[in-house]
Amino acid sequence: MDLSSQVFLDLVDSVIADVASECHRIARLGLDRDLEVVEEELRLSVEARAKVADPSNNLETNTKYVVDIFGQTHPPIASEVFNCMNCGRQVVAGRFAPHLERCMGKGRKARTNATTTTRSSTAAQNRNPRRSSNQRYSPHPNSGSENQLASGSPGVASEDCSNGTVRGNGKGD
Amino acid sequence: MKHSVNPPPTPDKDVAEAFEKDELTLREIINIKLVESGEKENLMELVRDRLVECGWKDEMRIACRELVRKKGRKDVTVDELIRVITPKGRASVPDSVKEELLNRIQNFILSAAP
Numbered sequence: 001m002d003l004s005s006q007v008f009l010d011l012v013d014s015v016i017a018d019v020a021s022e023c024h025r026i027a028r029l030g031l032d033r034d035l036e037v038v039e040e041e042l043r044l045s046v047e048a049r050a051k052v053a054d055p056s057n058n059l060e061t062n063t064k065y066v067v068d069i070f071g072q073t074h075p076p077i078a079s080e081v082f083n084c085m086n087c088g089r090q091v092v093a094g095r096f097a098p099h100l101e102r103c104m105g106k107g108r109k110a111r112t113n114a115t116t117t118t119r120s121s122t123a124a125q126n127r128n129p130r131r132s133s134n135q136r137y138s139p140h141p142n143s144g145s146e147n148q149l150a151s152g153s154p155g156v157a158s159e160d161c162s163n164g165t166v167r168g169n170g171k172g173d
Numbered sequence: 174m175k176h177s178v179n180p181p182p183t184p185d186k187d188v189a190e191a192f193e194k195d196e197l198t199l200r201e202i203i204n205i206k207l208v209e210s211g212e213k214e215n216l217m218e219l220v221r222d223r224l225v226e227c228g229w230k231d232e233m234r235i236a237c238r239e240l241v242r243k244k245g246r247k248d249v250t251v252d253e254l255i256r257v258i259t260p261k262g263r264a265s266v267p268d269s270v271k272e273e274l275l276n277r278i279q280n281f282i283l284s285a286a287p
Contacts, residue, residue: 004278006200007207008271009263011220016262018221019230020254023237027246032238 206285216277223270233262 026032067073078093087103207213224230240257241249 004275007278008274016259019233024251024254027241
């Protein structure tokens, strides 16, 4: 009977529509990880890796400044200038640690300079022997640049001396 | 008494149209009865099960994937998929499935007919 065939086709059409809808959804959402797609993406990722590892890239730009995932570059020595919260002076961020060492009087080097500049020589002489023996046992990280700054800066118990203008006045903005 | 004589629809076109209209109504009636009795739902479930069992649905999904690959994942539409799949789908239903369904439908129509 033609009528039953029509009903039958109607049912089949419904199922076809279901299948089409399902496949459409999977296609649009990219849920169906097709072999081709996976291969293509794999190929692209291999290319990208090769590009990154390629030594013929601009070495000048790569060795000094590393680019992070946001595309920002960070110079190896932090150049931002701010005020030390201990002594209130302007300090270059990259030199903050050595500054703090002196500024907070970590120990011998700072105090030695303080005593020699602020106190009388007799007092310093009395203290010096002890100092020198101590110095033998505990090595200081003496760097040439440190002495440069230390010569002008006093120890902990210091009033504001000459404003230590540090190099690199460029403010990191 | 005066009759208003309505001339019968003699031209062939009108006859055909009338015949079609009756058949549409009949089909609609059957459809309504199918839905009301719940038989339509049973038949749908039966059709789906049979078509999945025999691999027809997988064949259709492969055909869909082919079309998606051709047209591009983001450009393909549901209508397009249906349009392309339907002729192939209708033709590839296994005879056994078709027979079973037709029998059930015919039985229903016979039992529903007054």
